[in-house]
Amino acid sequence: MKAKILSILRETDGYISGQQLCEKFHVSRTAVWKVIEQLKAEGYQIEAVRNRGYHLEKSPDVMWPAEIESLLDTEWAGRNVLYFSEADSTNTRAKRLGEEGAVHGTLIVAERQTEGKGRRGRRWESPSGSSIYMSILLRPDVLPNQAPMLTLVMAQSVTEAVRRTTGQEALIKWPNDIVVNGKKVCGILTEMSTEMEWINYIVIGVGINVNTENFPSELAETATSLYLENGEKHCRAPLIAEIMKQFEKDYEMFLRIGDLSGMQERYNRLLVNRGREVRVLEPGDTCEGQAIGINETGELLIRTGNGETRAVYAGEVSVRGIYGYV
Numbered sequence: 001m002k003a004k005i006l007s008i009l010r011e012t013d014g015y016i017s018g019q020q021l022c023e024k025f026h027v028s029r030t031a032v033w034k035v036i037e038q039l040k041a042e043g044y045q046i047e048a049v050r051n052r053g054y055h056l057e058k059s060p061d062v063m064w065p066a067e068i069e070s071l072l073d074t075e076w077a078g079r080n081v082l083y084f085s086e087a088d089s090t091n092t093r094a095k096r097l098g099e100e101g102a103v104h105g106t107l108i109v110a111e112r113q114t115e116g117k118g119r120r121g122r123r124w125e126s127p128s129g130s131s132i133y134m135s136i137l138l139r140p141d142v143l144p145n146q147a148p149m150l151t152l153v154m155a156q157s158v159t160e161a162v163r164r165t166t167g168q169e170a171l172i173k174w175p176n177d178i179v180v181n182g183k184k185v186c187g188i189l190t191e192m193s194t195e196m197e198w199i200n201y202i203v204i205g206v207g208i209n210v211n212t213e214n215f216p217s218e219l220a221e222t223a224t225s226l227y228l229e230n231g232e233k234h235c236r237a238p239l240i241a242e243i244m245k246q247f248e249k250d251y252e253m254f255l256r257i258g259d260l261s262g263m264q265e266r267y268n269r270l271l272v273n274r275g276r277e278v279r280v281l282e283p284g285d286t287c288e289g290q291a292i293g294i295n296e297t298g299e300l301l302i303r304t305g306n307g308e309t310r311a312v313y314a315g316e317v318s319v320r321g322i323y324g325y326v
Contacts, residue, residue, distance in 0.1 A: 001025055005035050006070035009046070009056035017053035061211075061235045063109045063132070071241035076105035077136065077251070078244035084108070086128075088115040090135035091191055091205040098137050098193060098201035106137040107244070116207065130225070132208040132236050136247070139201050140255060144194045147202055148314075149298045151176050151190045153254050154204050156267050157247035158186055162208075165239045166226050171272035174291075174300045174317055178208075179272055183224035185209050206243070210236050261296040268293035273319050278302065282315040291319070 004025070008016060021032045036054060040046055043060030059067065065081040072078055080103055087093050087110040094108045112128035138150070155172045162170040162178065162185075170186075173179050178186035186208045193200040209225035211233050226234055253262045260267065268274055273291040280287040280302060289304040299311040 001027070001031075002035050002039070003066040003069035005032070006039065006044075006056070006059075006066060009054060010070065012055070015047075015049060015053040015055045020053070059235065059237075061233070061237075063111065063134075063236055063240065067237045068107070068109070068240055071238055073241070073245050074105075074248045077248040078105065078107040078240070080106045082106065082108050084110040086110065086112045086114060087133075089113050089205070090133050091189060091203050094135040094137045094203040094205070095191065095193070095201075098203060102137055104137065104139040107134060107240075108137070109134045109240070130209075130211040130213070130227075132206065132210055132240060134240060135203050135205040136244075137201055137203055138251075140199060140251075142199065142255070142258070143197065144192070144199055146258070147192050147194075147199060148175075148190065149254065149260055150202060150204060150251070151188055152260060152267065152294065152298045153250045153263070154188050154190075154206065154247060156263055156270070157250050158188070158206060158208070158243055159270050160266075161239060161242040161246050162186075162226070165242050166230070166232070166234055168226060168229055170270075172267065172270050173319065174271060174273050174294065175298065175314075180224060180226070180229045182272075183229075184222055185224055185226060185229075208239070210234050210239070259296045260294065260298050264294060264296055273300065273317065276319050279318045280312050280315045281318065282312075287312070 005021060018029050018032050022029055036046055044056065045058040047055045047057055063083060065083050068078060068081050090108045090110050097106060110133045113133050116133065152175055155176060155178065159170045159172050159178055162168060168180050170178050170180050176188040177184050186206065189205040190202065192202040209223065211227045212225035213227065215223050250263055254260065271293055274293050276291055278291045287302060287304065287310060289302040292301040292303055294300055295311060299313050300317065302310045302312055304310055
C-alpha cells in the first residue's frame with residue numbers, strides 16, 4: 001500500500017484527502033495516517049492540511065522498493081524489487097535468486113557493493129549514497145548464442161533513459177559502457193546460467209555514477225558522474241524507473257525479432273565509436289580501422305586500412321579520444 005499511496009500523491013496536483021485514500025484502499029483513516037507518518041520518517045516531505053488532505057512536496061534520494069515501485073510504468077520489469085543497504089554485488093545476489101527460482105524481471109538494488117565487478121573481472125568502485133548499483137534477472141526463451149545481444153539492448157535503454165531523465169548527451173561505447181563528454185558514467189555486465197541449448201537465466205548488472213563528487217586519481221581521467229558533468233544532483237529512483245520502462249520495450253522488441261535489427265539504427269546514432277578510428281585488442285590479434293556501427297547481431301563493424309570490413313564479436317575496444325587512446 002505504501003508504494004500505491006506514494007504513486008497517488010505524485011499524480012495528484014493539489015491535495016488528496018485521507019478519506020479518499022481510505023476508500024481507494026478499503027482501509028481505516030488510522031491505517032492511512034500510519035503510512036503517511038512512516039513516509040515522513042523516511043524523509044518524504046508531505047504537507048497535511050485539515051479539510052484538504054495530503055500533498056507530497058519532495059521525495060528523498062532513496063532506492064527503496066516502495067519508492068521505485070511508485071514510479072514504475074512497466075508490466076514486469078522491476079515489479080519485484082529487492083533492496084540491500086550493502087551487498088557483495090547485485091549480480092551475485094541476482095544469480096543466487098536465479099538459482100532459487102526468482103521470477104523474470106526481478107530487480108536487485110544495492111546502496112553499496114563490497115565486491116562490485118566489471119568486465120573481465122575488473123573491480124567496480126561502489127561507494128555508498130551516490131550511485132546506482134542494480135541487476136535485473138531475466139528468463140528469456142532464446143538460444144545461448146543470442147544472449148550477448150542483451151548487453152547492447154540494456155546499453156541502448158540506459159542511454160536513452162539518461163538522456164530523457166537528465167538532459168545529458170550520453171553515448172554508447174561498444175559494447176557495454178555509457179559515456180558523457182568522453183568519460184565513463186556507466187558500465188554493464190551480463191552473466192548467465194546455461195545448458196547446451198537453453199538458458200536457465202540471465203543477469204544484467206548496471207552501475208551508474210550518478211551523484212559522485214570525486215574519483216580516485218587513477219580513475220579521474222576516464223570516469224565521471226552525471227553530477228560532475230552538469231552540476232546537478234539527480235534522484236536515482238526516477239532514473240531506475242525510466243531505465244526499466246525503456247528496457248521492457250527494447251527487450252520485447254528483441255524477443256519478437258530475434259536480433260537487434262529493430263533497434264540497430266537507434267543504437268548506431270548513439271554509438272560514440274561510429275566514424276572514429278579504433279583499435280580492437282583481441283587475444284593474439286590487433287585490428288585498427290574506422291568503426292562503421294553494429295550489425296543486426298551486435299558485432300562492431302570495422303573498415304580496415306585496406307578497405308575490408310571486419311565484424312568484431314568480442315574484444316577490448318579503444319577509441320581515439322576516449323580512455324587515453326589518442
